Amino acid sequence: MKANNLIYAPALKQEFRCRVPLRDARQLFLVNGTVQGGGAPLALRLEEGEQLDKMLQIIGIRSAEGPRELSFSESFHFGPRSAGRIILCAHTFSLDRFKTVERVLIELEEEARAQFVVMQNEHNQADHETFYDISLAGGASLDMVFLSLHGGVIRNHIDARLCGEGASCSLSGLYLTDGEQRMDYDILLTHQVPHCHSNQVFKGILDNNGVAHFDGLIKVVPDAQKTEAYQANHNLLVSPTARAYTRPQLEIYADDVKCSHGATIGRLNPDELFYMRTRGIPVAEARLLQQVAFTNEVVEKISSPELRERMQVLVEKRLRGEFSRCQNCSKNCC
Amino acid sequence: MKTLLQIENLHASVGEKEILRGINLEIKAGEVHAIMGPNGSGKSTLSAVLAGRDTFTVTEGSVTYDGRDLLALSPEERSWAGIFLGFQYPVEIPGVSNVNFMKAAVNEQRKQRGLEPLTAAQFLKLMREKMAYVEMDSSFSGRGVNVGFSGGEKKRNEIFQMAMLEPRLAILDETDSGLDVDALRIVASGVNKLKHADNAFIVITHYQRLLDYIVPDVIHVLYKGRIIKTAGKELALEIEKKGYDWLIHESE
Numbered sequence: 257m258k259a260n261n262l263i264y265a266p267a268l269k270q271e272f273r274c275r276v277p278l279r280d281a282r283q284l285f286l287v288n289g290t291v292q293g294g295g296a297p298l299a300l301r302l303e304e305g306e307q308l309d310k311m312l313q314i315i316g317i318r319s320a321e322g323p324r325e326l327s328f329s330e331s332f333h334f335g336p337r338s339a340g341r342i343i344l345c346a347h348t349f350s351l352d353r354f355k356t357v358e359r360v361l362i363e364l365e366e367e368a369r370a371q372f373v374v375m376q377n378e379h380n381q382a383d384h385e386t387f388y389d390i391s392l393a394g395g396a397s398l399d400m401v402f403l404s405l406h407g408g409v410i411r412n413h414i415d416a417r418l419c420g421e422g423a424s425c426s427l428s429g430l431y432l433t434d435g436e437q438r439m440d441y442d443i444l445l446t447h448q449v450p451h452c453h454s455n456q457v458f459k460g461i462l463d464n465n466g467v468a469h470f471d472g473l474i475k476v477v478p479d480a481q482k483t484e485a486y487q488a489n490h491n492l493l494v495s496p497t498a499r500a501y502t503r504p505q506l507e508i509y510a511d512d513v514k515c516s517h518g519a520t521i522g523r524l525n526p527d528e529l530f531y532m533r534t535r536g537i538p539v540a541e542a543r544l545l546q547q548v549a550f551t552n553e554v555v556e557k558i559s560s561p562e563l564r565e566r567m568q569v570l571v572e573k574r575l576r577g578e579f580s581r582c583q584n585c586s587k588n589c590c
Numbered sequence: 591m592k593t594l595l596q597i598e599n600l601h602a603s604v605g606e607k608e609i610l611r612g613i614n615l616e617i618k619a620g621e622v623h624a625i626m627g628p629n630g631s632g633k634s635t636l637s638a639v640l641a642g643r644d645t646f647t648v649t650e651g652s653v654t655y656d657g658r659d660l661l662a663l664s665p666e667e668r669s670w671a672g673i674f675l676g677f678q679y680p681v682e683i684p685g686v687s688n689v690n691f692m693k694a695a696v697n698e699q700r701k702q703r704g705l706e707p708l709t710a711a712q713f714l715k716l717m718r719e720k721m722a723y724v725e726m727d728s729s730f731s732g733r734g735v736n737v738g739f740s741g742g743e744k745k746r747n748e749i750f751q752m753a754m755l756e757p758r759l760a761i762l763d764e765t766d767s768g769l770d771v772d773a774l775r776i777v778a779s780g781v782n783k784l785k786h787a788d789n790a791f792i793v794i795t796h797y798q799r800l801l802d803y804i805v806p807d808v809i810h811v812l813y814k815g816r817i818i819k820t821a822g823k824e825l826a827l828e829i830e831k832k833g834y835d836w837l838i839h840e841s842e
Contacts, residue, residue, distance in 0.1 A: 531681035534641050535695040535751060536669035536702070545694060549685025549734075 278562055281311040281343065286330070288322030289358075298330040300342075302368070308340030311560060318356060318382065319349040329359035334368035334396070341371040343563065346386075346407075348378040358386040364396035366420065372400040373558055375567070378407035380435060385411040394420025394449075401557045402429035402458075403567060404439050405574050411440045418445075418452040429458040430554040432574055433466025433498070443472040445487075447480040450510075456487040459554050461547055461575070462498035470502045474517065478509040487517040492550055494524060494543070547575050591618040594759055594790050595660075600651035601815075602639050609635045611815035612651070617759070620787045624801055624826065625794045627812035628834050633794045634678055636812070637763040640792075641675035642668050655759065669695075670702040672758030672789075676748040676765050683735040688747070691735045692717065692754055699755060720753040724780045741768035749780040756784070761792040766800040778803030798826040811837055 277283060285292035298314065318326070332342065348354055364370055378384055384407055392398055404410045416425055431439040445454050460468045470489045491500035504517040524546050532542035551571050558564040595617040602610040609632045617623055627633055639646050640653065642665035653660040660668065683691065696716070697707040708716065717731060724746040736744050745765050752760055762781070766774055781791065781804050793804055801809075801823065809826055811819040811834065818841035819825065829837070 527681045528683045530641075530643055530665060531677065531683070532691070532695075533665035534669055534673075534675050535691070535755065536666050536699045537691075537694050538666050538698060539664070541694060541698070545686050545691070546683070549683065552685045 278311065278313060278343075278560075278566075280560060280562060281313040283313045283315060286314055286316040288318060289316075289326055289328030297328055299333075300331065301333045302335050302338035302340055304335040304337060304365075306335060306338045306340075311341040311343055311563070313343040313345065316344065316346045316358075317349050318347070318352075318354045318378070320352050324353060325355045327357035327359075329361065331361040332363070332370070333361075334364045334370050336366040336368060336393075338365075339369040341560070342373075344372060344374045346374075346376045346378060346384060348382045351379055351381055353381045354378075354383065356382070356384045358384070360386060360388045362388065362390045362398070364392045364398055364423075366393045367395040368393070369397050370399070371559060372398070373563060373567075374400070374402045374412075375405065376403065376407055376410050377405045377570075378410070380406075380408045380437065382407050383409040385409075386413070388412065388414045388416070390414065390416040390425070392416075392418050392420065392423040392425055392452075395422040396420065397424040399426045399557070399559070400428070401554065402427075402431075402441075403555075403571070404429065404431040405570060406432070407437060407439070409438045412442070414441070414443045414445075416443070416445045416454075418447050418454060419449060421449050421451045423449075424453040426454070426557070427456045427458075428554045428557045430551055430571070431458075431460040431468055432463075432551075432571070433460070433468060434463040434577070436465050438467045438469075440469040441472070442469075445472075445474050445485070447474070447476045447483040447485060447510075447513075449477075450479065450481045450483065452480070452483055454483075454485045456489075457554060457557075458489045459491070459550060460489075460500060461492045461494060461550065462500055463494045465495075465497050465499075467499045468501070470500070470504075470519070472503070472517070473505040473507060474515060476506075476508045476510050476513055476515065480510045481512040483510060483513040483515065485513070485515045489517075489519040490550075491519075491521040492524065492547065493521065494547065544572070544575055548572055551575075591620055593617070594619050594656060596652075596654040598652050598654075600636075600639070600653060601649045602635060602646045603649055604635075604646055608649070609646070609815055610639065613812075613815070613817060615810065615817065617790050617792065619758075619790055621808065622785070622791045622793060622804060622806045624804075624806035624809045624823075625792060625812055626796065626809060626826065626829060629796075631812040632815040633812055634763055635815075637675055637761045637792070637794060640668075640761055641665060641673065666698075669755070669757075670699060674752050674755055674757030674760045676745075676752060676760065676762040678763040678765075678767060678794075680736050680739075680744040680748055682737045682739075684737050686735050687732055688735050689717065689731040692751065695751070696754055716754065720750055723753045723783055724749045725776050726750055742770065742773035745769055745773065745777055746780075749777050753780060753784055756789075758789045759792070760784075760789070761794070763794045764796065765793070766795050766797060774800065775803060798830040801826045813838055813841065 474485045476483045489502050500521045502519040504519040529542050597615040600613040810817045819837050
């Protein structure tokens with residue numbers, strides 16, 4: 257499928273329509289794993305030098321018409337020197353007990369540039385596991401931001417490989433759990449060749465009995481000299497029973513590299529809280545300000561100002577305990 | 591004149607350790623009280639207890655503010671009632687900008703008084719006006735609260751916040767520490783501009799220097815959790831010359 261000739265939801269139901277679509281985006285609906293109106297899985301292919309003028313927003317929906325258990329895959333192929341911005345949204349349309357296994361293939365050829373924002377906003381009965389298979393050729397750059405806002409079980413497995421010199425990969429993520437939700441990130445980032453750069457920032461806020469697992473491994477193969485690789489994982493526990501597990505790991509087989517990793521699990525800073533309260537900010541609001549501040553580092557990585565602002569609103573609403581609804585589509589978010 | 595704050599036999603501890611051991615103090619509207627005393631005498635504890643810090647436990651005594659039991663109020667309720675604490679070590683809040691912080695604070699105060707929140711334009715105007723009080727550059731408003739501020743900038747930010755909130759009782763905990771002469775003058779003139787017949791200040795300091803700029807009506811000397819001497823402003827000069835030893839001897 258050619259990118260600028262997308263099937264644009266011809267048989268769209270009223271309820272799927274967006275109220276306030278992003279100005280700078282085309283939309284495409286993926287209903288129970290197939291492109292709405294087309295019936296086939298999504299395979300996007302950008303030709304050499306092709307530039308997507310607008311963001312492509314792919315709204316993935318699980319609805320009662322589909323099976324309870326479903327697996328499907330999508331692929332994104334960026335030809336040499338092509339560029340594009342993709343938003344991948346995952347939603348549930350009914351409160352059924354869904355189990356979804358999704359495979360997302362992202363392949364960047366020489367000097368391709370891609371930005372992805374993954375937004376996961378499903379209900380508490382949904383169990384969604386996604387395998388991201390990512391490869392970057394020489395000089396390619398990928399900037400990917402994950403926002404796991406809501407969902408019973410969300411598991412993201414990311415296998416990213418830097419296969420050509422000068423490739424650069426930035427992965428950022430925010431996960432917010434409450435109730436009995438569980439969110440996992442399992443990341444393997446491999447530097448297979450010299451002179452590549454990677455950066456990872458993953459942050460989570462865990463409330464109630466929410467649980468998060470972060471398991472991140474940076475692997476630098478023997479000849480991948482001059483590698484720069486950084487990884488940070490920070491978790492904020494805002495209830496006494498929330499839990500976070502983190503396992504940052506480095507496996508370095510080259511000797512001339514700059515690598516670092518760091519992980520923390522902490523609570524809201526009581527000094528900040530007291531300071532804000534002495535200025536008259538009520539304790540609940542002060543806690544919210546602190547949490548929003550904690551999320552900023554990730555949300556600010558979204559380069560489109562319009563999308564970033566919407567995500568900021570969504571994150572704040574989520575932290576206020578409202579099930580996130582953005583203005584984009586009439587059901588849930590964007 | 592009306593009594594704003596009445597402290598009677600106040601005792602406070604942290605863990606097993608008693609730090610305040612029977613403080614008595616009365617402050618009337620329109621007054622400036624200075625509290626001096628050697629390190630570890632309980633000055634900062636007193637200010638923290640008045641602001642509602644929960645690391646200290648009040649074990650005895652009472653604090654009445656404007657006819658209310660102050661100790662029964664949460665820190666934010668004290669702020670709504672008009673209490674302000676200028677911190678000795680202002681806290682850095684990364685990720686929360688000064689402007690958002692102040693907007694949340696000012697609008698909450700307004701809400702508590704049954705007023706509409708300020709519009710963005712009104713708020714920015716107020717902010718500019720008050721920043722001028724302490725000669726603060728407008729570039730500070732977009733930065734994280736106190737993040738990367740120098741010691742002097744942090745103290746100016748405290749006075750700026752005080753100007754925004756217009757408290758009835760401001761407690762300034764060693765606002766002069768770490769300030770050079772220029773910053774001291776700016777901070778003091780900010781305080782003087784805010785002083786009027788209906789509010790009061792408690793100025794905690796180690797040095798007589800600040801009291802050249804903010805002239806107190808009364809000076810109290812705190813030692814081992816008790817006020818051992820109360821006198822007029824000339825006491826500061828005497829302490830500057832002779833230290834605290836003679837006062838400690840006198841009290842023992």
